[in-house]
Amino acid sequence: MQNFNYHTHTYRCGHADLDVKDEEYIKEFIKMGFKKIAFTDHCPEKNEIDKRTDMRMKYSQKDEYLNEIKYLKEKYKDKIEIQSGFEVEYLPGEEDNIRELKEESDKIILGQHFIYDDNKQLKILHDDNFTEEELIRYAEYVIKAIELKIPDIIAHPDIYMIGKKEFGEIENRVANMICETAEKYDIPLEINLAQVFRNTYYEKINVKRELNNDPIEIQKKKLSRVSYPNKDFWKVASKYNIRVLYGIDVHYKGQILKFKELVELANEIIGKDTIGKLKFIEM
Numbered sequence: 001m002q003n004f005n006y007h008t009h010t011y012r013c014g015h016a017d018l019d020v021k022d023e024e025y026i027k028e029f030i031k032m033g034f035k036k037i038a039f040t041d042h043c044p045e046k047n048e049i050d051k052r053t054d055m056r057m058k059y060s061q062k063d064e065y066l067n068e069i070k071y072l073k074e075k076y077k078d079k080i081e082i083q084s085g086f087e088v089e090y091l092p093g094e095e096d097n098i099r100e101l102k103e104e105s106d107k108i109i110l111g112q113h114f115i116y117d118d119n120k121q122l123k124i125l126h127d128d129n130f131t132e133e134e135l136i137r138y139a140e141y142v143i144k145a146i147e148l149k150i151p152d153i154i155a156h157p158d159i160y161m162i163g164k165k166e167f168g169e170i171e172n173r174v175a176n177m178i179c180e181t182a183e184k185y186d187i188p189l190e191i192n193l194a195q196v197f198r199n200t201y202y203e204k205i206n207v208k209r210e211l212n213n214d215p216i217e218i219q220k221k222k223l224s225r226v227s228y229p230n231k232d233f234w235k236v237a238s239k240y241n242i243r244v245l246y247g248i249d250v251h252y253k254g255q256i257l258k259f260k261e262l263v264e265l266a267n268e269i270i271g272k273d274t275i276g277k278l279k280f281i282e283m
């Protein structure tokens with residue numbers, strides 16, 4: 001069982017549990033037997049391009065964040081290895097600012113949530129709103145980031161399947177474009193567990209999300225709502241010589257404690273055959 005997790009957020013992004021301190025997540029990781037973790041909160045932007053509120057820390061919070069992780073890294077060094085990092089999006093023109101974040105931290109994961117449209121406006125990926133041309137651009141941004149040696153890991157490479165039912169020709173092409181480059185540069189791809197959590201143990205009932213303890217067989221019945229991990233994407237990935245890992249994408253208390261179950265549920269989606277062919281990294 002994987003005993004590391006390189007995808008952890010904090011209250012600073014504004015959409016993770018606001019009352020959970022960084023240290024509480026560390027304690028849960030230790031309790032669950034993790035040996036190495038990275039905090040990779042949504043990166044601050046030196047040039048504020050993403051105007052949405054509660055999506056990422058402010059640039060003015062960056063030093064406090066890095067200092068806090070540094071302090072915790074030292075405090076818990078006998079129990080768990082802790083790294084600092086950021087989840088970044090690639091945007092043309094922002095390369096130097098992203099590189100600065102890379103120099104200041106241990107790990108960069110690429111969570112490409114948007115692209116520029118033809119009018120250089122930010123187009124955010126949600127519920128099947130990208131044209132075919134834009135889906136290709138999504139792949140091109142991921143490729144560019146890898147070529148520039150920005151990310152250590154590609155988080156949820158299959159996020160472009162959000163809200164989609166069909167894995168057609170264009171979706172297949174996007175998958176192959178990403179996998180080909182990940183193979184060439186030996187950059188691992190993440191099987192992301194956040195959507196699984198949000199649709200099973202933390203599903204929305206009426207308007208509120210609440211933790212439930214339904215048995216795993218009941219949770220399995222809820223998986224049709226999950227857009228990623230996407231079975232077809234990972235089938236494509238399994239044909240390449242690429243390394244993969246699970247990422248909890250921690251935003252909530254309780255997520256870490258359900259790690260084993262979330263892996264089982266993700267595997268249920270992807271299928272035994274494909275899982276058996278994927279090359280999981282050791283550390």
Ligand SMILES: [Zn+2]
Nearest residue numbers: 009015042251
């Ligand atoms: Zn987030």
Ligand SMILES: [Zn+2]
Nearest residue numbers: 007087111249
């Ligand atoms: Zn994330």
